[in-house]
Amino acid sequence: MDASLEHGHAEAGASHVSHVDDDQKVRIGMFLYVVTDILFALFLLISYLFLRANNTQGAWFPAGVPTLGGVQGIALLEAILLVVSGIAFIVAHVGVRGDNQTLTRIGVVIAALGWLVALIVQFYFAGHLPFVTTNGAFASIYITLTGYHLYHLLFAAPMMIGLTVRSLQGRYTAARHLGITTVGYFWYWAVILGIIIWLLPIVLPPQL
Amino acid sequence: MATATAGAESTTTRTGFQVSKLFPSYLTGAILAVVGYFAGYYLIKSFVGPHLLAGTGTVPGNEPGDTYNFTEQALLWGFIFMAAGWFIGVGALKYVFTWLLGMKDPDHAEEMKLAGKDDGWIRYFRFTTDHKVVGIQYLVLVSLMLAVGGLLAMMIRTELIFPGARAFPTETYNTIVTMHGLLMIMATISMFIGPFGNFIVPIMIGARDMAFPRLNALSFAFLLISMAIFAFIPFVDMGQAGGAGGGVQTGWTLYGPLADQTGSGIIPLAVSVILAGVSSMLGAVNLITTVMAMRAPGMTYTRLPMFVWGIIASAILSALATSSFTVDLVMILLDRVYKTGFFIASTGGNATGVYLIGSNPMPGNGQTIPIGGNAWLSQNLFWFFGHPEVYLIVLPAFGWVMEVLPVFARKPLFGYKTGILGIMGVTVLSFLVWMHHEFVSGFLPELRGFYMATTEMISIPTGLVFLVAIGTLWRGKLWMTVPMLFALSFVWNFLIGGLTGVYLSDVPADIQLHGGMFVTAHFHFTFVGGALFGFFGAVYYWMPKMTGRMMDERLGQIAFWGMNIGFNVAFLSMLYVGLQGMPRRVADYDPAFATANFITSIFAYLLAASIVLYFYNIIVSWIAGEKAEANPWGAKTLEWQIPTPVPLENFEEIPVVTSGPYDYGEPVTAGSSTGAPGVQVAG
Numbered sequence: 001m002d003a004s005l006e007h008g009h010a011e012a013g014a015s016h017v018s019h020v021d022d023d024q025k026v027r028i029g030m031f032l033y034v035v036t037d038i039l040f041a042l043f044l045l046i047s048y049l050f051l052r053a054n055n056t057q058g059a060w061f062p063a064g065v066p067t068l069g070g071v072q073g074i075a076l077l078e079a080i081l082l083v084v085s086g087i088a089f090i091v092a093h094v095g096v097r098g099d100n101q102t103l104t105r106i107g108v109v110i111a112a113l114g115w116l117v118a119l120i121v122q123f124y125f126a127g128h129l130p131f132v133t134t135n136g137a138f139a140s141i142y143i144t145l146t147g148y149h150l151y152h153l154l155f156a157a158p159m160m161i162g163l164t165v166r167s168l169q170g171r172y173t174a175a176r177h178l179g180i181t182t183v184g185y186f187w188y189w190a191v192i193l194g195i196i197i198w199l200l201p202i203v204l205p206p207q208l
Numbered sequence: 209m210a211t212a213t214a215g216a217e218s219t220t221t222r223t224g225f226q227v228s229k230l231f232p233s234y235l236t237g238a239i240l241a242v243v244g245y246f247a248g249y250y251l252i253k254s255f256v257g258p259h260l261l262a263g264t265g266t267v268p269g270n271e272p273g274d275t276y277n278f279t280e281q282a283l284l285w286g287f288i289f290m291a292a293g294w295f296i297g298v299g300a301l302k303y304v305f306t307w308l309l310g311m312k313d314p315d316h317a318e319e320m321k322l323a324g325k326d327d328g329w330i331r332y333f334r335f336t337t338d339h340k341v342v343g344i345q346y347l348v349l350v351s352l353m354l355a356v357g358g359l360l361a362m363m364i365r366t367e368l369i370f371p372g373a374r375a376f377p378t379e380t381y382n383t384i385v386t387m388h389g390l391l392m393i394m395a396t397i398s399m400f401i402g403p404f405g406n407f408i409v410p411i412m413i414g415a416r417d418m419a420f421p422r423l424n425a426l427s428f429a430f431l432l433i434s435m436a437i438f439a440f441i442p443f444v445d446m447g448q449a450g451g452a453g454g455g456v457q458t459g460w461t462l463y464g465p466l467a468d469q470t471g472s473g474i475i476p477l478a479v480s481v482i483l484a485g486v487s488s489m490l491g492a493v494n495l496i497t498t499v500m501a502m503r504a505p506g507m508t509y510t511r512l513p514m515f516v517w518g519i520i521a522s523a524i525l526s527a528l529a530t531s532s533f534t535v536d537l538v539m540i541l542l543d544r545v546y547k548t549g550f551f552i553a554s555t556g557g558n559a560t561g562v563y564l565i566g567s568n569p570m571p572g573n574g575q576t577i578p579i580g581g582n583a584w585l586s587q588n589l590f591w592f593f594g595h596p597e598v599y600l601i602v603l604p605a606f607g608w609v610m611e612v613l614p615v616f617a618r619k620p621l622f623g624y625k626t627g628i629l630g631i632m633g634v635t636v637l638s639f640l641v642w643m644h645h646e647f648v649s650g651f652l653p654e655l656r657g658f659y660m661a662t663t664e665m666i667s668i669p670t671g672l673v674f675l676v677a678i679g680t681l682w683r684g685k686l687w688m689t690v691p692m693l694f695a696l697s698f699v700w701n702f703l704i705g706g707l708t709g710v711y712l713s714d715v716p717a718d719i720q721l722h723g724g725m726f727v728t729a730h731f732h733f734t735f736v737g738g739a740l741f742g743f744f745g746a747v748y749y750w751m752p753k754m755t756g757r758m759m760d761e762r763l764g765q766i767a768f769w770g771m772n773i774g775f776n777v778a779f780l781s782m783l784y785v786g787l788q789g790m791p792r793r794v795a796d797y798d799p800a801f802a803t804a805n806f807i808t809s810i811f812a813y814l815l816a817a818s819i820v821l822y823f824y825n826i827i828v829s830w831i832a833g834e835k836a837e838a839n840p841w842g843a844k845t846l847e848w849q850i851p852t853p854v855p856l857e858n859f860e861e862i863p864v865v866t867s868g869p870y871d872y873g874e875p876v877t878a879g880s881s882t883g884a885p886g887v888q889v890a891g
C-alpha cells in the first residue's frame with residue numbers, strides 16, 4: 001500500500017494516532033441535527049403564517065369555537081418550566097467547565113426535573129385544548145405545532161435520563177463533557193420552541 | 209471482504225456458521241416489525257377506536273367514525289409500530305440504552321465487532337457499522353428499487369403503447385404512475401449518497417470510517433423499513449367512502465386536497481416517504497460531518513476530489529430541504545386520519561359524518577363550517593423541497609463526471625475552482641426557484657417574473673460545469689472505457705434536459721407546456737439521461753474497488769449503446785408529443801399522438817432491456833469477473849491507492865495529502881501497479 005500511495009496525490013503518513021478531533025466531530029453532527037430539527041419547526045411556523053394569510057371565508061378561527069382562553073395560561077406555565085430547566089442546564093454547563101461536580105449535578109438534576117414536569121404539563125395541555133383537530137385551519141396547525149413540541153419532550157427523555165445518570169456517576173469533567181454540550185444544543189432549542197408556541201397566539205392572534 | 213472466504217480456509221478460527229450471529233440481525237428485525245404492525249393495528253382498531261374515544265362526547269364533535277378515520281388510523285399506527293419493532297429488532301437502539309443507563313462505553317474491540325470484523329456474509333444482513341458494508345447494502349437496495357421502479361415504468365409504457373389500450377384499470381394505472389414517480393425519486397436520491405457516499409467518500413478523504421458509524425447503519429435501516437412499508441401501497445384498501453379504494457392516484461406531487469381524497473395507499477406511502485426522508489437527512493448530516501471533521505492531514509478543501517464536492521452539495525440540499533416535504537406529508541396524514549383541515553378550504557355541506565372533503569360537523573350543533581385550509585400550502589411545501597431535490601439528485605452526478613473526465617482524458621481537471629463554483633452556485637440558487645412549478649396555479653402571479661429570472665439564472669453555474677467538462681476533454685487523449693462513455697452521455701443528455709428546462713421556465717411557453725408530456729420528457733432527460741446514467745457509470749467505475757472484480761467491458765459497451773439509443777429516441781419522441789399538446793398522467797390519448805407514443809414505448813423497452821443487460825453484467829462480473837488490481841484506471845484519488853479488497857479500517861496509516869487530486873500529466877514512475885493503457889500519456 002505504501003509504495004503505491006506515492007502515485008496518488010498523497011504520501012504515507014507517519015502516525016497511527018487518529019487525526020480526528022472526536023469532540024469537534026460530535027459537536028458538528030449534533031449542530032447539524034438541530035439545524036434539520038429547527039427547519040422542520042420553521043416550515044410548521046411558516047405554514048401557520050401561510051394559513052393565517054391565505055385562509056378563505058375568514059375561517060382562520062371559526063366562529064362558535066371557544067377562544068384559546070385558559071390554555072394560554074398553561075402554555076405560559078410550560079414556557080416558564082422550560083426556561084427554568086434551560087437555566088439549570090446552563091448552570092450545569094458552567095459547573096462542569098469549572099470542574100465543580102456538585103454544581104454540575106445540581107444543574108443537571110434540576111434541568112431534568114424541569115423537563116419531566118414540562119412533559120406532564122404538556123400532556124395536560126394537549127388534553128385541555130378548547131378545540132379538536134377538525135375545527136379548521138387554526139386548530140390544525142396549532143395542534144400540530146404543540147404536537148411537535150410534545151415530540152421534542154419525548155425525544156429528550158433518553159437524553160435527560162442519560163445525563164442525570166452519567167453526571168451522578170461523575171463522568172463529566174472539565175476535560176470531557178461532550179454529552180452536556182451537545183444535549184444542550186438540542187435542549188436550548190426545545191426551550192426556545194416552547195416559548196415561541198406560547199408567544200405565537202399572542203403576537204399573531206387567531207382572530208383576524 | 210477479506211473475511212468472506214475465511215470460513216472455507218480456516219478451521220482454526222471459526223467453525224462454520226453460528227446461529228447466535230442472527231441475534232440481532234435483519235431476521236429478528238423483520239419478526240419484530242411484523243409483530244409491531246399487528247400490535248399497532250389492533251391497538252387502535254380493537255381498543256382505542258371502539259373503547260377509548262367512541263362516543264365519549266367529552267370533546268364536542270368527537271364522535272366515533274366521523275371525527276377520526278379509525279380504519280386508516282389503525283393502519284397508520286400499524287406502520288409506526290412496525291418501524292419501531294424493526295429498529296428494536298435489528299438492535300439499532302442498543303447503544304441508546306447502554307448510554308442512558310450509564311454503562312461502560314464500548315471499546316475499540318466492541319466497535320470492530322459491530323463493524324462486522326470476522327463476520328463473513330452475515331454482516332451484510334445485520335446492523336453493521338462498517339461504511340463499506342453499508343455502501344454495498346445501499347448498492348443492492350438501490351438497484352432493487354430501480355428495478356421495481358423500472359418495471360412500473362414499463363407498465364406505464366405498455367398502457368400507452370396504443371391509444372385505447374387497456375392494460376390496467378385507470379385507477380390502477382394512476383397508482384402505478386404515482387408509485388413509479390416516488391419510488392424512482394427515493395432511489396435516485398440515495399443512489400450516489402448511499403453506495404458511493406458511504407463506500408468511497410470516507411476513503412477519498414483519507415478517513416477510517418464515517419463520522420458516526422451507528423448513524424450510518426441507522427440511515428440504511430430507515431431506508432429498508434421505508435421500502436417494506438412502500439410495498440403495502442397497492443394492497444391496502446380501507447374502504448374509503450367515496451370509493452377511491454386502494455392505491456394512490458395523485459401522482460408523485462401528492463397535491464393537497466387530492467391526497468385527502470385518494471385511495472388508502474396514501475397512508476403507507478406517506479409513512480414510507482417520511483422514513484426515507486429521515487434516512488436521507490441522517491445520511492446527509494453524517495456525510496457533511498465526515499467531510500468537515502475527518503479529512504486526512506493535508507486534505508484541504510481545495511484538494512477535495514470533485515465527487516466529494518458533488519456529494520456535499522447534495523447532502524446540504526438534503527439536510528435543508530427535506531423537512532419541507534416531511535411537513536407536507538405529516539399534514540396529509542393528519543388531514544386523512546385526524547381530519548385536520550390544512551389543505552381544505554371550505555365545506556361540502558355534508559354533516560352526516562361520512563368522510564368526504566369539506567364535511568366538517570360543527571361542534572355541538574351539527575352545522576357545517578368553513579375550514580380555512582389552503583391547497584397552495586401543499587404545493588409550496590412540496591416544491592420548496594421538490595426543486596432542490598432535483599439538484600440533490602443530479603449534483604453528485606455533476607461531481608462524478610468532473611471526477612472521471614480527468615482520469616480518462618489523462619489531463620488535469622480544467623478549472624477545479626470553477627467546478628466548485630458551479631456546484632455551489634446551483635446549490636444556492638436551487639432554493640430560489642421553486643415557484644416555477646406553480647406558474648399556472650394562480651398563486652402570486654406577480655412573482656412569476658422573478659421566478660422565471662432565477663430559474664434561468666441557474667443555467668449560469670450549470671454552464672460553468674459544462675465549461676469544466678469541455679475544457680477537460682479538449683485535446684485530451686480519451687480512453688473510451690464504459691464509465692467514460694457514460695460520463696460523455698451525461699453531458700449530452702443533461703444538455704437537452706437543461707435546454708428544455710429553459711423553455712419551461714419561460715412563463716408564456718410554460719403556460720402552454722405545463723401539465724404535458726414535454727415536462728415529463730424534460731425531467732427524464734435530467735434524471736435518467738443525466739443522473740441515472742451517471743450512476744451506471746459510477747457503478748462501473750468503482751465496481752473494481754467495491755467488489756474486487758472488473759465488470760465485463762463488451763457487455764458494458766452493448767448496454768451503454770442500447771440504453772442511450774433507447775433513451776434518446778423514446779424521450780425525444782416524447783418531447784415531440786409534448787409539443788403537440790399531449791397531456792401527461794393520462795391512461796389514454798387522442799389517436800393523433802399514436803405514432804410518437806408507439807415509438808416511445810418500443811424504445812423504452814429497448815432502454816429497459818439494456819438496463820437488464822447492465823444488471824446481468826453486474827451480477828455475473830461480481831460472481832465470476834476478472835480479478836481487479838488495486839488501481840485499474842490509474843487514477844490519483846486515495847481510494848485507488850489502497851489495496852483491493854479494502855481492509856476493515858481502510859488505511860494502515862493515515863496518508864498525508866501533498867497535492868491536488870488531478871495532477872495528471874506527470875510521467876508515471878516505472879513499476880506502477882497500473883497497466884492501464886492511458887496511464888503513460890502525458891497531457
Ligand code: HEM
Pocket residue numbers: 461598599601602644645663664666667670705706707708709710711712713714718721722723727730731734735739
Ligand atoms: C437547467 C436547468 C433547469 C431548468 C431551467 C428547469 C426548469 C423547469 C421548469 C420551469 C419546470 C416546470 C414545468 C412545468 O411544470 O410546467 C420544470 C419541471 C421539472 N423539472 Fe426542471 N429544470 C431544470 C433542470 C432540472 C433538473 C436538473 C431536474 C432533475 C434532475 C429537473 C427536474 C424537473 C422535474 C421533476 C420537473 C417536473 C415536475 C412535475 O411537474 O411533476 N429539472 N423544470
Ligand SMILES: [Cu+2]
Pocket residue numbers: 594595598641642644645
Ligand atoms: Cu424545478
